[in-house]
Amino acid sequence: MAGHIQDRWFKTETGPDGKPRRVKTDRYGSGLRYRARYIAPDGTERSKSFADRQKRQADQWLAQLEADMTRGQYIDPSIGRTTVGQFAEKWLASLSMDPQSYVSTEQRIRLHVVPHLGSRSLSSLRPSDIRDWLVKLATGGLAPASQRVIFANLGTMLTAAVEDRIIPSNPCRSASVRAPKLAPQRLTPWTREQVLAVRAAFPSRFRPMVDLAAGCGLRQGEVFGLAASDLDFADGVVHVVRQVRLIRNRPVFSLPKGGRTRSVPLPDSVAAALRAHLSAYPPVTVTLPWRGVDGPPVTADLLFVNAKGQNLNRNRFNIETWRPALKSAGVIAGRENGMHALRHFYASVLLHFGENIKALSVYLGHHDPGFTLRTYTHLMPSSENRPKAAIDLALSGPSPADGPSTAQPPVQEETSPGQGPTELS
Secondary structure, three states: OOEEEEEOOEEEEEOOOOOEEEEEOOOOOOOOOEEEEEEOOOOOEEEEEEOOOOHHHHHHHHHHHHHHHHHOOOOOOOHHHOEHHHHHHHHHHHOOOOHHHHHHHHHHHHHHHHHHHOOOEHHHOOHHHHHHHHHHHHHOOOOHHHHHHHHHHHHHHHHHHHHOOOOOOOHHHOOOOOOOOOOOOOOOOOOHHHHHHHHHHOOHHHHHHHHHHHHHOOOHHHHHOOEHHHEEOOOOEEEEOOEEEEEOOEEEEEOOHHHOOEEEEOOHHHHHHHHHHHHHOOOEEEEEEEOOOOOOEEEEEEOOOOOOOOOOOHHHHHHHHHHHHHHHHOOOOOHHHOOOHHHHHHHHHHHHOOOOHHHHHHHHOOOOHHHHHHHHHHHOOOOOHHHHHHHHHHHHOOOOOOOOOOOOOOOOOOOOOOOOOOOOO
């Protein structure tokens, strides 16, 4: 046994006859009667008290504790009293990730977890508490996508608490707890006319940004961070190797989203627009810290800068350039009509012309072709006529005596790797 049960209402004394006898203590009838005492793995003595008539529960608790120690699953009850807020602070300090990802994670925990659950001890959290918290998130006006990310952050944090042997299980992983569902949405890509109208509404020095986003699938930050040295006109390729991002509203250079560089085909129409831009607006040398605001300085000859020769700030750019261009083009401003809409146009055009999902995923810089497929599958040309034509050919045409031959995969036209969207200018 890992310890023993102490009855604090009675003690054993030696009687006049030299034999042991039980006598009442000064605590008799008051307070919790039984104390289960044991030695923890760290060598310290621990205990838990039980009320009168709970001797059996105390024995069972001590036996379970001994079994947990034997299996290496012992959890110190006192550690479980650590609050969610206290553990969140330690957990955040231990994270090693991209600075911007850290800032986003810290803000979600600080703004949406700690105010609701921060004062609760980790050991007291139950699945019902998580369900109640999710209801508060939903009624607080947060978008379902934001709710899912916040829920995922809390789940990851509590998994760390399980692995640190602070709590036995993660209430976020309970079968009764469901992650917030995303509202089903089908992307409706812009038409060519809308892309050209927005491009025409841009200041002349920024118009090639539309060509890059709609013609090469670059993200806004990747366009902001594109340098003249990243353009390979000879081979018809754009090397996407950096982006400009904001960390607490301070600009830094960093790798593209997901930490992946990539090379994207450069269509002739986009190349022509970029050559004209370079002739009219020579690149400007800009130096920014790398990855974090305290990172080492990195210099790049940027294609697009503001009137002062500084890197573009997405917040100011969206307010001063993007939204006025949408208004001028008659496009309704909204979450779905951010500059990302140009990437959706790029994807829709490539799929229409037969590009495969795997190649498109690489061009877009997605981490998984499955994500690309889930996002754009409804834009793929319908293939429902292919199996009908194949069966009709197999059953109605000449066939060997033993039945239809093994079906062969349909032959697809090869798409040139350099083929991109239709000409924008």
